[in-house]
Amino acid sequence: MAGIVFDANVVIALFDSKDFHHEEAVKAYLSSTSSTIHLSALTYAEILTHPAGNDTLDYFVKNLDTGGFEVEQISKELAIEISKVREATRLTMPDACVLALAKSLDAELITADKKLAERSKTYKVKTRLLK
Numbered sequence: 001m002a003g004i005v006f007d008a009n010v011v012i013a014l015f016d017s018k019d020f021h022h023e024e025a026v027k028a029y030l031s032s033t034s035s036t037i038h039l040s041a042l043t044y045a046e047i048l049t050h051p052a053g054n055d056t057l058d059y060f061v062k063n064l065d066t067g068g069f070e071v072e073q074i075s076k077e078l079a080i081e082i083s084k085v086r087e088a089t090r091l092t093m094p095d096a097c098v099l100a101l102a103k104s105l106d107a108e109l110i111t112a113d114k115k116l117a118e119r120s121k122t123y124k125v126k127t128r129l130l131k
Contacts, residue, residue: 005039005040005105006039006110006111007095088122102127111127
């Protein structure tokens with residue numbers, strides 16, 4: 001298995017101590033530091049949307065960079081796979097993107113999204129659902 005893919009909701013919970021999933025996200029992160037933690041470029045943009053609006057963008061970018069997160073670009077091949085996953089699962093584009101990335105990397109997917117976790121079974125992607 002080639003690392004771990006974090007869904008945006010896991011990273012957001014990791015940085016927000018008031019988030020319902022914060023403690024579990026911290027545990028997931030700490031247990032994952034020996035592996036590469038992948039984020040799709042779309043997930044990365046999604047995570048940075050709120051910080052961009054409240055002048056904490058530089059802080060978040062720095063923390064993501066030093067936190068060992070690898071941002072994966074969306075290649076032509078991955079874009080084709082994302083479109084297939086989205087059509088078959090009817091997931092949102094961000095969710096289809098993380099599922100297709102996890103599938104393409106043969107990586108574990110960590111999410112707090114029940115629907116995404118359920119759909120990942122179709123592709124035999126190992127998935128950890130934060131509860």
